[in-house]
Amino acid sequence: MPERVAQFITIGGRVQGVGFRPFVYRLAHEHGITGWVRNADGAVEIHAEGEPAQLQCFSAALVSEAPPLSAPDPLTIAACASGHAAAFAILDSAASNRADIHLPPDGFVCADCLAELHDPANRRHRYPFINCTQCGPRYTLITALPYDRPNTAMRGFALCPDCRREYENPLDRRFHAEPIACPVCGPHLQFVAGEETLDGDEAALATAVAALRAGKIVAVKGVGGYHLLCDASNDAAVATLRARKPRPAKPLAVMVRDLAALRAEVHSTPKLEAFLGTPERPIVLLRKRADSSLSEHIAPGLAEIGCLLPYSPLHDLLLHDFGGPLVATSGNLSGEPVLTENREAQTRLAHLADAFLHHDRPIVRPADDPVYRVIAGQPRPLRLGRGTAPLELELPVALPEPVLALGSHMKNTLCLAWGTRAVVSPHIGELDTPRSLDTLAQVADDLQRLYRVQATQLIVDRHPGYGYRRFVRDSGLPLAEIWHHHAHASALAWEFPDVDEWIVFAWDGVGLGEDQTLWGGEAFTGTPGRWQRTASFRPFRLPGGDKAGREPWRAAAALLWETGQVAPFAPEALYQAWTARLNSPASSSVGRMFDASAALSGVCSHASFEGEGPMQLEAIADIAAGDAVALPLERDPDGIWRSDWAPLLPMLTDITRPPAVRAASFHLSLAQALVEQARQLRAQTGVESVGLAGGVFQNRLLAEAAIDRLQATGFAVHLPQRVPVNDAGLSFGQVIEFLYA
Missing domain, CATH: 3.90.870.30 (DHBP synthase)
Structure with missing residues (x-):
């Protein structure tokens, strides 16, 4: 009979608050393993004794059969002295002064609970708050750590005897399921x-x-x-x-x-x-x-x-x-x-x-639903939320001190980062209301308190008008400012660490640029910390500034006026203000070009939400065939390659063409303009890795057309899959850019 040996196994990652210890306990019984398991320092530690073949199967199953809400890191296994354990036990947590906390996001209702929910013989039949260690709320329920019932929104619900027995039985599926409840003792x-x-x-x-x-x-x-x-x-x-x-x-x-x-x-x-x-x-x-x-x-x-x-x-x-x-x-x-x-x-x-x-079960903090869109064959996040956030990411190098990045004004998220860890919050929203700013402050406090990390510096966008500027002043913390589109580019670059040098296209609505104009159609070469703007579009001045985001006709008027044409749909007073350069900031935004195209094509002149015009334009373009219009590409006096959008106007204003054909041609024209810029930059730098960043690339039609053409021209193309391509990923990008700045 093979001799029994002992191993000490350490498992990091998201392994606390997700039923990992009872899972290990049941697995040990299944494989004939003796010893113990405990939580320690944010990880799970296991002392396992058994025959070598048993230990091999046991350790493999620790990863392959891990609970659905967990995300274990690779195991660390070391031989150790045998304790001649007769059974397997769950020990109390080991005390530690260093926190390595992994906060679990909210989970779904698992298949086992679902079966009980619809089983008339089960005592939780049709009980709306059924859960177990494999499922149920986490992030929205936790008031403090460690993750024990008194530190959750369930602390006011005393367990009935039946639930208490389940909660205390290591072989039960509800062993230490902190939100455990039933019709007798739970919420209603x-x-x-x-x-x-x-x-x-x-x-x-x-x-x-x-x-x-x-x-x-x-x-x-x-x-x-x-x-x-x-x-x-x-x-x-x-x-x-x-x-x-x-x-x-x-x-x-x-x-x-x-x-x-x-x-x-x-x-x-x-x-x-x-x-x-x-x-x-x-x-x-x-x-x-x-x-x-x-x-x-x-x-x-x-x-x-x-x-x-x-x-x-x-x-x-x-x-x-x-x-x-x-x-x-x-x-x-x-x-x-x-x-x-x-x-x-x-x-x-x-x-x-x-x-x-x-x-009557309290919700400790809000978490909206996460949103994904399939682009180039893969589901990609548009919004982080319940179940996907807090999103825990690993930094390529260690930060000297903890930082808190505040992201953007729109689609706001926060990112707390320390050591080699970064945590992106769920979607907060637009920072235009007092409640949004109150939620930002709450989430900022929650992240630092729950992860036991206190930021010593804030990272913000360089735009002086973002809603969180008062929060920044009140904090009294040192400040680092990051350019908007550098953060977009750096968030993308993090996802593909094997790429040494980049050409990144950062196309979005607007973000403040280094020349104090409103960028949004930029190409950068380099890597995080040393981005160089190398291509863009012909600039145009937006009448009314920020209003153009909700009134696409303003962007349409801008393009017409910029080329000496009339815009009969625009008030004369606005034209006079535009001519006098009053509240008409210069922009190179592709997002605003989409707005202009939507208005000129007759698709959307007034938007009830930001992005309505481009979304409607993409929808009708998807059902039509169009032809790309060649956009001249020349270098300006500063050495920036600039594509001229002016040749698009005759096509966009041609009422003999169906709006869908005009929309399709517009998409193809921009995709081709992107490829022409990439080719010039490759000739200039030798770089063949292209990244697509910024909210414009939520547009599936444009992104896929650009990817297809780039790949056909010999480029390796990259689009984010873990962090949202839009402003929801900006807070994380700020941290990456800060790392190398």
């Missing part, structure tokens, strides 16, 4: 509509479903905040939601019960269905079927619908009982973080919702 639902209040899970749920079937809008409290729900197949209900919010055109997300329901509404693939079913349960943009039952008002003028599967037991019950897809859009006021508190939601959403489905 409450339905409120006007003067009517109904307590009790079944009564509240049934009444909410009846309201949805009647075409009502119900605000439902979930894991990270409230959703506004309505019947996704009811035109009147969706139109009412849009009118009340008001959200006349911005697309709405749809929650479907299961994959069969998904396939009835949109086109999917096995790969995408597997992605939708991951523990993160993201919203994924999918092409709508011609025979879909979904209301045309969900994404007017667009071919794709944002779809997600239920990720909490409450959502599963709602979808099961309702029997059809539901609109599930953020329960907030436009641009603000999602609402989380019952009374505040009922007050601030009273004009939007006909009824409320509350519960």
Whole structure:
């Protein structure tokens, strides 16, 4: 019989708060291993004794069969002296002065809990807050670390004897499941509509479903905040939601019960269905079927619908009982973080919702749903949120002191970084309201407190008008300022460490440039810390400045006026101000060029949300064939290669061409202009690695056209897949740029 030997195994990464110790305990029993497991210093330590073959199988299973919410690092295994352990035990955590904390994001409802949820014989049958160590809320529930029940929003719910037995049994699936609850001792639902209040899970749920079937809008409290729900197949209900919010055109997300329901509404693939079913349960943009039952008002003028599967037991019950897809859009006021508190939601959403489905489990901090889009064959994040954030990333070199990067004014996220670690927060939103700024301050405090790291310096965008500037002043901390597009380029470069030298195209709406103009169509060569602007577009002056982002006709007028043409749709007074250079900042923004194209093509002259014009333009371009217009490329006196957009104007204003053909030609023209710039820069530098960064490359049609043409010309092309390409990735890019600046 082989001799039993001992090993000391250390596992880092996300292995605490995700049921890893009971998983190890059960695995040890399965493989005949004795010894012990404990939490220590942010990692899991295991003393394992067994025959060599048993230990080999055990250590392999620690990674291959790891709990779905965990993200273990590679094992560190060392031989050690045998303790002649007779059994396997879970020990108390080892004390340490150094924190190496990995905060788990919120999880879905797992298959085991789902089976119990629908099992009439189970004591948690149809209980909306069922969970176990493999699933359920984490980030939105934790008030402090270590992650124990008294340090969560569940501290006010005393465990009943049955739950206590499960919680204390190492062989039970709910061993140390901190949010553990049941109908006897856990949270419950409450339905409120006007003067009517109904307590009790079944009564509240049934009444909410009846309201949805009647075409009502119900605000439902979930894991990270409230959703506004309505019947996704009811035109009147969706139109009412849009009118009340008001959200006349911005697309709405749809929650479907299961994959069969998904396939009835949109086109999917096995790969995408597997992605939708991951523990993160993201919203994924999918092409709508011609025979879909979904209301045309969900994404007017667009071919794709944002779809997600239920990720909490409450959502599963709602979808099961309702029997059809539901609109599930953020329960907030436009641009603000999602609402989380019952009374505040009922007050601030009273004009939007006909009824409320509350519960009494507190939400400690908001987390919106994450959003992905498939571009060039891969799902890529557009927004980080519940399940995907906090996003923990590893830095290429160590920081001397902890820093907190504050990101952008739009699509704001924060990034806390120390040592070789960086943590990106969930989506916060636009920093235009007091509540958004309050949430930014809360998330900044939470990240530092939970990870036990105190930032000694702030990193910000160089734009002086971003909403967080008062927070910066009040902090009293030293400040580092990073150029907007350098941060975009550096976030991209981090994802591909094997690339030594880059050509990066940073195309977006606007960001302050080094010459104090509004950049947004730039190409850089170099690497983080030494980016050189080497190409751009012919500049134009935007009448009204920031207003152009919501009024695409202003960008259209700018291009016409810049080339000596009239813009009959623009007021004469505005033209006079533009001529006098009053509130008309110069810009090279491709995002604003998209706005201009949308207006000139007759697609969108006034936008109800930023990006509406470009989104509508892409949607109609996708159904047409166009021809690229050659854009002259010359070097300016500063040595910057500049593409001239002027030849696009005759095509864009040609009313004999269908708008879809003009839109398609515009996309192809920009893709070709990008390739021509890349070729000139390759000839100049010898660099063949191209990166695409900035919000413009959320546009699938443009990104794929550019990638195809670049690859055909011999370039290696890179597009982010872990960090959002838009401003949501800017905070992390600021940290990377700071590292090398």
